[in-house]
Amino acid sequence: MRAQRIVVCAAALALAIVPAASMQSVSEAPTGFDNLTNGHTDQATFDTNREVFEEIEDIDDGVGPVFNMRGCGECHGNPVTGGISQVTELRAGTFNGTSFTDHPGGSLIHSQAIDASIQEHILGTQFNVRTFRTSLNTLGDGFVEAIPNSRFTEIRDSQPSSMRGTIINVPVIEAGGTTRVGRFGWKNQHASLLSFSGDAYLNEMGITNLVNGRTTFAQENTSNGNSVAAFDEVPDPEDDGDDVEAFAQFMRATKAPPRGPITSSVQAGSGLFDQVQCNVCHRRSITTAPPGTSINGGELRVSNALGNKVFRPFGDFLLHNIGTGDGIVQNGGQSTRNLVRTAPLWGVRTRNRLMHDGESLTFTEAILRHAGQATASANGFRNLTSTQKQQLVDFLGSL
Amino acid sequence: MAPYRSFILGVAVLALAFVAVINYRSRPPALPVAAEASVDASLPDEAPIVAPDLRPARPDEVAAAVVRVFEGAVPREAVRTHRALTGDFNGDGSPDLAVPARAIRQLLPAINGRFANWIIQDPTIPSPAGANPDPVLARIVIGGDDALLAVIHGYDAAGWRHPQSRQGYLLRAGLDGPVEIRPWRTLVHTRARLPYLRGDLICETQQHRFLYWTGARYLWHGLRSS
Numbered sequence: 001m002r003a004q005r006i007v008v009c010a011a012a013l014a015l016a017i018v019p020a021a022s023m024q025s026v027s028e029a030p031t032g033f034d035n036l037t038n039g040h041t042d043q044a045t046f047d048t049n050r051e052v053f054e055e056i057e058d059i060d061d062g063v064g065p066v067f068n069m070r071g072c073g074e075c076h077g078n079p080v081t082g083g084i085s086q087v088t089e090l091r092a093g094t095f096n097g098t099s100f101t102d103h104p105g106g107s108l109i110h111s112q113a114i115d116a117s118i119q120e121h122i123l124g125t126q127f128n129v130r131t132f133r134t135s136l137n138t139l140g141d142g143f144v145e146a147i148p149n150s151r152f153t154e155i156r157d158s159q160p161s162s163m164r165g166t167i168i169n170v171p172v173i174e175a176g177g178t179t180r181v182g183r184f185g186w187k188n189q190h191a192s193l194l195s196f197s198g199d200a201y202l203n204e205m206g207i208t209n210l211v212n213g214r215t216t217f218a219q220e221n222t223s224n225g226n227s228v229a230a231f232d233e234v235p236d237p238e239d240d241g242d243d244v245e246a247f248a249q250f251m252r253a254t255k256a257p258p259r260g261p262i263t264s265s266v267q268a269g270s271g272l273f274d275q276v277q278c279n280v281c282h283r284r285s286i287t288t289a290p291p292g293t294s295i296n297g298g299e300l301r302v303s304n305a306l307g308n309k310v311f312r313p314f315g316d317f318l319l320h321n322i323g324t325g326d327g328i329v330q331n332g333g334q335s336t337r338n339l340v341r342t343a344p345l346w347g348v349r350t351r352n353r354l355m356h357d358g359e360s361l362t363f364t365e366a367i368l369r370h371a372g373q374a375t376a377s378a379n380g381f382r383n384l385t386s387t388q389k390q391q392l393v394d395f396l397g398s399l
Numbered sequence: 400m401a402p403y404r405s406f407i408l409g410v411a412v413l414a415l416a417f418v419a420v421i422n423y424r425s426r427p428p429a430l431p432v433a434a435e436a437s438v439d440a441s442l443p444d445e446a447p448i449v450a451p452d453l454r455p456a457r458p459d460e461v462a463a464a465v466v467r468v469f470e471g472a473v474p475r476e477a478v479r480t481h482r483a484l485t486g487d488f489n490g491d492g493s494p495d496l497a498v499p500a501r502a503i504r505q506l507l508p509a510i511n512g513r514f515a516n517w518i519i520q521d522p523t524i525p526s527p528a529g530a531n532p533d534p535v536l537a538r539i540v541i542g543g544d545d546a547l548l549a550v551i552h553g554y555d556a557a558g559w560r561h562p563q564s565r566q567g568y569l570l571r572a573g574l575d576g577p578v579e580i581r582p583w584r585t586l587v588h589t590r591a592r593l594p595y596l597r598g599d600l601i602c603e604t605q606q607h608r609f610l611y612w613t614g615a616r617y618l619w620h621g622l623r624s625s
Contacts, residue, residue, distance in 0.1 A: 095597075097584060125591070125592055125593045128593065128594075128595045128596060129595050130594070130595040131595075131614065148435040148436070149435050149436055149437060149438045150435065150436050150438060152438065153438045153439075166440075167438065167440040168440050169437070169438070169440045179437070180435075180437070181438060181440065289435060290433075293433055293434070293435055294433070294434040294435065295434075295435050298434065323489070323491055323552075323566075324614060324615070325597075325614045326614070327595070327597070327614070355615070357614065357615055359613075359614075359615035359616065360615070364513075364514060365518055368516070368517070368518050368566065369518070369615065371491070371552060371554070371566050372491065375554055375563055375565075375566075376563070378565075378566065379563060379565050382516040382565055386512075386513070386514045389514040390514070
């Protein structure tokens, strides 16, 4: 009998140890502005995909007829490929006091065209919603993609009701529209990097493409709703899916933005950041799903390099109303009109135009623009002494 | 002998458990561990602010609000409380306040302080986004003779009267002549070319221009020139 008891105890001990061993495998995500892989792909593959990402396309490659830029790296290139830029895109539509409708041809108003006659414009006074959106960082986005859906509900439910974020489920294009929690783009309009890549290739560069063989992005844009077929000499799809796959693999393999120098002022500012509750939305850390987890509607399994990683985005990837708009509705429905995704602050020291529209030129002004759900935090900042404000600004300058 | 056997057996089982743990930790990743669960993302309705406080502004309330928001920089005696204007200037459903004021020379360091709790703007300078930002990188500074418009964005239904209402803009802008507040929708059906309007407009009727909120700044828009 005693032997049996020992066996049972030992088995219970083993069962207790195994999950503990599993949990212990959580580790810090690699960071660096160094053009080195995070391990999701080997360095040679990373370099090859980065070259595809940096490639400047021409009309013969399918650019346009309407477009914003000719290469991913033109908008995502500071300080290294995959980072940010000052480039903004223009969006427009109509708000009638109740609901928003897109501008003819879609809310995105392309800023370039391969022929002057098809240049897009905002067509008139009735299209009274107009906004700029800055280019977002993509470094470390593989970790963002590897956040399990359930983590977003944990984050949301941990936030005070007055600051609680909004989750939207959006289609995963490569999975035939199966939905997943949106996390990419200012309106959280995408949940996977492959979907984001296909969307951007078409809508920012004008290159029609297949995403996992699917034709969602295989049809050319219009010019303010009018066909541009007469100017399009490259048969669609202009990319069979290889490029968008390379883009997604490149972003998945990027390291997260690293911190800058940590001074005593930065350390003091870090405490103040929490004290005034910036960290409720600009969340310090998030842990990815375990390796092998099936995500993106079953189309991707989290790799060893991306799984069980703690990364520090200083963002919650949820939508909030902080009084800044932008007035545009995309995948989330009318109630998301004035919601924008919390700007992840990792790498924010590489920006000199802040907030979704790039309209704030200093950290202080950006903080003071926060209203709505961020009112308490903004007022917390106002209550600090000048020295403390400087420390908080120094902290932001270290991110 | 029985206790000895039990001890040996226990050690053996623990050893097996240890080996199992080592094997578990060094295993190749199981594919898949699990599929992520979908989550409920039901959206709240866009909550309108219920019954905003639209009572006329009393001079003492105006002075108190200005002192609260522009503490130490715009004193009571610098505010023309009787010319206060109220409306939803930023279009968030909460009542806002705009009141002419003058800059007091002795308080300019506080007004223009690097960490002042308000944002200083010149409504004649357009947005920097998408354009060469150089003209606006030179920070706008209030001078001793500048006429100001102090704008306070409201919070919740109480609007500018709410103690948490502390978002302030000091505009280098004097109001000239008669002024009226007009809802943005009243202009939409005119033939004028308009910017994106989202809130109430501060209209200088004789100057044929109005002051509006872009989402990030206040700008003048001329009706004649468009």
